[in-house]
Amino acid sequence: MTIPFYVAPEQLVRDKAEFARKGIARGRSILALEYADGVVLIAENPSSALHKISEVYDRIAFAGVGKYNEFETLRKAGIRQADLMGYLYSRDDVTAMSLATQFAQTMGVIFTRDPKPFEVELLLAEISSDGAEHRLFRVTYDGTLFEERNFVAIGGKSEQLEEALEDLWSADMDLDSALEAGKQAFQQAEGRDSEGWEIAVLDSTNGRRAFRRISTETSPAAGKEPAQPESESPE
Amino acid sequence: MIPANGPLPLDAPSPGSSFTDLLDSMGALPRWNIPPGENAPSAPEGTTVLALRYQGGVVMAGDRRATEGHLVAHRRIRKVFPADRYSAVAIAGTAGLAIDMVRLFQVELEHYEKIEGVRLSLEGKASFLARLVRNQLPMAIQGLVVVPMFAGYSEADQTGRLFSFDVVGGRYEEIDFGSTGSGSRLAKSYLRTVYRDDLSADEAADLAVRALVSASQEDTATGGPDLRRGIYPNVLRIDEDGLVELPDDVVGPLAEGAVETIR
Numbered sequence: 404m405t406i407p408f409y410v411a412p413e414q415l416v417r418d419k420a421e422f423a424r425k426g427i428a429r430g431r432s433i434l435a436l437e438y439a440d441g442v443v444l445i446a447e448n449p450s451s452a453l454h455k456i457s458e459v460y461d462r463i464a465f466a467g468v469g470k471y472n473e474f475e476t477l478r479k480a481g482i483r484q485a486d487l488m489g490y491l492y493s494r495d496d497v498t499a500m501s502l503a504t505q506f507a508q509t510m511g512v513i514f515t516r517d518p519k520p521f522e523v524e525l526l527l528a529e530i531s532s533d534g535a536e537h538r539l540f541r542v543t544y545d546g547t548l549f550e551e552r553n554f555v556a557i558g559g560k561s562e563q564l565e566e567a568l569e570d571l572w573s574a575d576m577d578l579d580s581a582l583e584a585g586k587q588a589f590q591q592a593e594g595r596d597s598e599g600w601e602i603a604v605l606d607s608t609n610g611r612r613a614f615r616r617i618s619t620e621t622s623p624a625a626g627k628e629p630a631q632p633e634s635e636s637p638e
Numbered sequence: 639m640i641p642a643n644g645p646l647p648l649d650a651p652s653p654g655s656s657f658t659d660l661l662d663s664m665g666a667l668p669r670w671n672i673p674p675g676e677n678a679p680s681a682p683e684g685t686t687v688l689a690l691r692y693q694g695g696v697v698m699a700g701d702r703r704a705t706e707g708h709l710v711a712h713r714r715i716r717k718v719f720p721a722d723r724y725s726a727v728a729i730a731g732t733a734g735l736a737i738d739m740v741r742l743f744q745v746e747l748e749h750y751e752k753i754e755g756v757r758l759s760l761e762g763k764a765s766f767l768a769r770l771v772r773n774q775l776p777m778a779i780q781g782l783v784v785v786p787m788f789a790g791y792s793e794a795d796q797t798g799r800l801f802s803f804d805v806v807g808g809r810y811e812e813i814d815f816g817s818t819g820s821g822s823r824l825a826k827s828y829l830r831t832v833y834r835d836d837l838s839a840d841e842a843a844d845l846a847v848r849a850l851v852s853a854s855q856e857d858t859a860t861g862g863p864d865l866r867r868g869i870y871p872n873v874l875r876i877d878e879d880g881l882v883e884l885p886d887d888v889v890g891p892l893a894e895g896a897v898e899t900i901r
Binding site for chain 1: 661755
């Protein structure tokens with residue numbers, strides 16, 4: 404029988420954190436910024452099939468950087484949780500705040516318990532029904548939860564992106580200028596042209612399901628899905 | 639079984655994209671266990687709903703009455719619901735069970751769409767609804783019957799399609815029109831004489847309302863338009879642009895026209 408070497412907890416946590424940070428730094432970044440009608444999420448993503456941004460609930464969007472299988476697992480768990488809460492109680496009882504704490508708890512447990520931490524960073528965006536109030540949350544690999552204002556970036560270049568946005572972002576931008584600001588921030592942070600965009604919005608003018616993907620080849624208005632019918636609920 | 643405020647469970651029941659299976663794995667779906675021979679309680683029943691195809695889409699409509707025995711239980715109940723952006727579901731039978739089934743069906747479709755990133759095909763949605771009906775079979779044997787109809791625009795075929803069901807979950811595609819509920823025979827008899835293959839959307843909505851008015855003349859469980867209270871049938875139209883519910887100021891005149899001309 405072998406006796407495992409003793410490793411000091413400080414050492415263990417430091418090693419895991421360094422491992423996770425390295426993994427995350429390899430991936431491309433994502434940012435979310437507020438604009439007049441909601442929140443726009445922009446990811447650099449050469450693939451048009453593998454999404455990094457997705458809808459979680461009526462007014463909540465999710466984005467993840469790092470290992471695809473890991474944030475995909477978290478994304479699906481989040482959707483299951485949101486749909487369960489909304490079905491068992493009411494659609495109004497599903498909030499980004501509650502989901503964000505649950506993502507944080509999940510990642511915190513995995514970070515301390517599992518030999519290999521998740522190499523992912525998550526972003527949750529939520530708009531209120533009138534679009535006037537937005538919430539942006541960031542969850543890091545060790546389960547730390549941050550609430551951000553106006554804009555937030557995750558991934559390897561997140562600090563550079565947020566620095567660039569300090570100058571580029573302003574309140575009450577329309578969608579086109581918000582998109583322009585976001586793309587320019589990427590340009591400044593990466594110092595090169597994008598290899599492809601994945602863009603989605605939470606738009607309060609979109610009906611019950613505020614999430615909408617924006618086709619990058621055409622104008623923002625193109626490819627618009629029909630709005631979800633209002634009289635959705637049988638009640 | 640109700641989600642607690644802890645770490646999220648990362649494993650899903652297979653195949654992983656069904657909300658109903660998720661509920662089932664948690665024991666949150668009703669499990670019927672009624673001893674044989676027990677009499678089911680009496681509960682409000684929804685009556686006549688119908689759907690018909692037109693050029694490029696499908697119209698679905700339902701009257702607003704629910705009955706309990708010989709009594710009117712509700713005057714303005716809704717029996718036709720959007721299922722998602724391109725489909726609708728209508729219900730007849732025990733209203734309480736049927737409305738709950740619709741709610742589960744709506745969440746199921748949206749859940750699948752979010753998890754998989756694509757919508758189910760129209761046929762896939764119909765198959766799933768058939769499964770929900772079949773799950774109710776023990777209740778149906780007790781007399782609490784739910785029979786839905788399903789209609790939608792098929793993005794793959796670029797046409798409107800509609801499905802009727804029976805009480806054991808049998809699924810039947812209709813090529814022109816269909817109806818279920820107490821007044822369905824009367825409604826179908828009316829539609830049989832006036833239906834054409836080249837109907838426009840407006841004509842289809844008009845025929846749908848007329849068929850309901852026609853059924854209400856002989857079937858007491860079917861509510862005719864209540865012009866004094868302003869209660870009109872629910873009419874949904876689905877085509878390539880998605881689903882729209884016709885507002886009362888469109889359905890109102892159709893209903894008044896139908897009431898005026900009926901013999």
